[in-house]
Amino acid sequence: MELPREPLKPLTVSDAPVEKFREFLEIRGEKLTDRRRVLVEHVFNSHKHFDADELVRDLHDAGQKVSRATVYRTLRLLVEAGLLRELRLTNRSAFEHDYGYPTHDHLHCTSCHRVVEFRNDEILRLRDAISRAHGFRPSGHRFLIEGVCPTCSRSHSPRRRLDLI
């Protein structure tokens, strides 16, 4: 099997995330406010995983004050809108781009906690076959591989004999 080692490339999408969000809000009779726009633009400005706290901090460092409450409320909306995806790798929720980003899954290094994305079409096929066999109508999936990344594998000194007992 051949897999690309580079980060995944964003998809080309017709609408900017903010516009997508505006449409979503409009349908529900809600408003695209100043704070929401700032938050969405900031989040889609760089592709990385983040949690609520990091986002508050990042925004603050960028000179934008958005209260913790608003950050939590807006993140929830963005997930409902399909713009973000929520990951529960630990006890705090992390988020990543969903809109404008290809379906993918994650490798999680249990040593340094680095998260690597990968894309694999067989997974989708398997997901659908398994769902069908159980009568489920699939709407999504999460495939997480836990292990030790190349860097951590190399950096650990080889165990001494006695440690192996």
Added chain:
Amino acid sequence: MELPREPLKPLTVSDAPVEKFREFLEIRGEKLTDRRRVLVEHVFNSHKHFDADELVRDLHDAGQKVSRATVYRTLRLLVEAGLLRELRLTNRSAFEHDYGYPTHDHLHCTSCHRVVEFRNDEILRLRDAISRAHGFRPSGHRFLIEGVCPTCSRSHSPRRRLDLI
């Protein structure tokens, strides 16, 4: 693809879970106490997913008082010992048997929150191939399929035309 519809069958293991736990504790110079034995025996008495709160309640209903603190502490140990597996489907952790139970994954009904287990060997193959391609040394994985179960699919009245717009 053909998949069994019955629940997975437990593996045959040489040691009872309690014995396995005792060994684990012994190595770390810790003790198999009365409360720990009660908890482990109760947990391995039936195969189902549960969270800390449910376990406290179940034990209490069975006439066994184990404090919430001890339940949390012991669950953590059981995960470290490889007897239980922790699932993070929601914001509270759920647990399931690991020792004496075959590798498997989950279908999660987003409507009624039922969790169905399934076993599929291709996933293991895929996991190893993907790990290799990224230089990871895999130690485990989680494959979660989200969707709507057959029961929920049937019980929902078909949408009216207008709802589909």
Added chain:
DNA sequence: GTGGCTGCAAACACTTTGCATTTTT
């Protein structure tokens, strides 16, 4: 007997919520 356990309550970490005020359409 000693070192590890237990239960309790208090502390924690993350997230949600009530409310008075401000902003958006």
Added chain:
DNA sequence: AAAAATGCAAAGTGTTTGCAGCCAC
């Protein structure tokens, strides 16, 4: 002007921890 969003602080959740007494080895 009406309806919804914001920030603050307070309240919720779920989980962990300090400590005095208890129990297994």
